[in-house]
Amino acid sequence: YERQDGRPFRQRLLVVANRLPVSAVRRGEDSWSLEISAGGLVSALLGVKEFEARWIGWAGVNVPDEIGQKALTKALAEKRCIPVFLDEEIVHQYYNGYCNNILWPLFHYLGLPQEDRLATTRSFQSQFAAYKKANQMFADVVNTHYEEGDVVWCHDYHLMYLPECLKKYNTKMKVGWFLHTPFPSSEIHRTLPSRSELLRSVLAADLVGFHTYDYARHFVSACTRILGLEGTPDGVEDQGRLTRVAAFPIGIDSDRFIRALELPQVQEHIKELKERFAGRKVMLGVDRLDMIKGIPQKILAFEKFLEENSSWRDQVVLLQIAVPTRTDVPEYQKLTSQVHEIVGRINGRFGTLTAVPIHHLDRSLDFHALCALYAVTDVALVTSLRDGMNLVSYEFVACQDAKKGVLILSEFAGAAQSLGAGAILVNPWNITEVAASIGQALNMSAEEREKRHCHNFRHVTMHTAQEWAETFVSELNDTVVEAQLRTSK
Ligand code: ADQ
Secondary structure (H helix, E strand, O other): OOOOOOOOOOEEEEEEEEEOOEEEEEEEOOEEEEEEOOOHHHHHHHOOOOEEEEEEEEOOOOOOOHHHHHHHHHHHHOOOEEEOOOOHHHHHHHHHHHHHHHHHHHHOOOOOOHHHHHHHHHHHHHHHHHHHHHHHHHHHHHHHHOOOOOEEEEEOHHHOOHHHHHHHHOOOOEEEEEOOOOOOOHHHHOOOOOHHHHHHHHHOOOEEEEOOHHHHHHHHHHHHHHHOOEEEOOEEEEOOEEEEEEEOOOOOOHHHHHHHOOOHHHHHHHHHHHHHOOOOEEEEEEEEEOHHHOHHHHHHHHHHHHHHOHHHOOOEEEEEEEEEOOOOOHHHHHHHHHHHHHHHHHHHHHOOOOOOOEEEEOOOOOHHHHHHHHHHOOEEEEOOOOEOOOHHHHHHHHOOOOOOOEEEEEOOEOHHHHHOOOOEEEOOOOHHHHHHHHHHHHOOOHHHHHHHHHHHHHHHHHOOHHHHHHHHHHHHHHHHHHHHHHHHO
16 A cells, blocks of 8 residues: 555545454464455455555454454554454354345345244344444544544445544544445335435445445435435435445456466467367356345346357356355355255256356456456356446456456346446346347457457556546545535535
8 A cells, every 4th residue: 555656645534344354263372374366346445555554344254352453463564454353243143144144145135034034024123233242342433543634434334334433433434334245225125124324324424435426316315204304316315414426336456457467377378278178168157146136037137048049058158166155044044055055957968078158166266367267258147136336347347458258237236227228138037038148249250259259358457456446536525515615505
């Protein structure tokens, strides 16, 4: 986060997210090793040159002893990270419980896990209490490190109760909150027992941001219908105080992908993949193994395509790369077995002694291997049942300037709003439609592929992650100034 040109930073930015962008592994009583995990948010914020960013969050490990906590705090300080220590019980109730078992499925229109429905309803109060307690712990750490003039940017559904906690400490603190998932229709949100408390807390922020205009609109209507407040074109008004609500679509660091394609090791990888799949069209899926990503539905659509198009059977291969997440949750374990079962059945049905139609990997790929895969792909399948934005679709487009492959994209991903004109949009629940779109993509003329790709490539390279972060923070600064002017009138 150092500024290269020696000029002072314009402002300090405190980024608050559930997880820090590093993984910590304990090597001894007072020694830790840290590894930066380069996600979209990290590269977005690394690209923001005007701000001195500090990160506040949970390190993902339970550190019960004081010696360990002190040593980890010191090691993290070198990476400009500040830890929030959460114990196992809080993590269980707040993170696994309220965040991942209640808010995550609800915000993606999946409801609550069926067999757990009653148990979840019973444990709801204790999980919500833990959620509030955890958010308060984040607020305590922010408050300790806050200096006048700092911008505090809170991220995601884990921290909806944080804006209110922060404003209770200091009404002058500049607080922004951004949601990375969809915000559902108010009819879905109103089923949540803590619906009003969460909305009121988010409204304590000065600026509230979403990936798309639709999510912002859903949030405003939840505030008007559930809280009875007034929605305006700028946001939500409560007794003369305006909370700005707007869409800030995220992007990727497209240059990083484009530059990577030039590296010798990536070129070598591309060559190997081309040889490996010579004579076959490559279709690709890259997802976290999560219910929202629609992986079983995607594979069933591919099966239907093979069923109906026998001539394609030995000419196309689907590579599905799925990183396991939340592996201790039974629902996710069940999804893994379900995917394995479907893949095994289809490979048994359409495979030959020398080739199978689906290669499924249950793991993460390193950045260079991922770029090479994106570059050799003819058709990418992004068929999320719901997705806040979906960065995989952006990464694929960034790596396709030579090949000009086709993107099949779910209409329920936020990315459909930005890449819809270049992609083939599908309803991921409609397997017949997705199968037909696979045929359309594989048979598409070079001319049409080029037209569609150029549209998307322009978007992905112009609307980057850096631009997203800069726009949000400068809008937050402006919002606070405007509010001060309004109250001083
Ligand atoms: P995610 O649900 O994690 O993010 P996405 O936006 O697609 O979804 O980002 C996934 C990231 O993980 C991508 O950068 C991708 O390259 C990487 N990844 C996925 N599978 C991988 C694999 N097998 N190996 C290596 N890397 C892999 C949440 C929301 C999204 C929203 C983002 C950002 O759910 O809707 O777009 O936050 O706001």
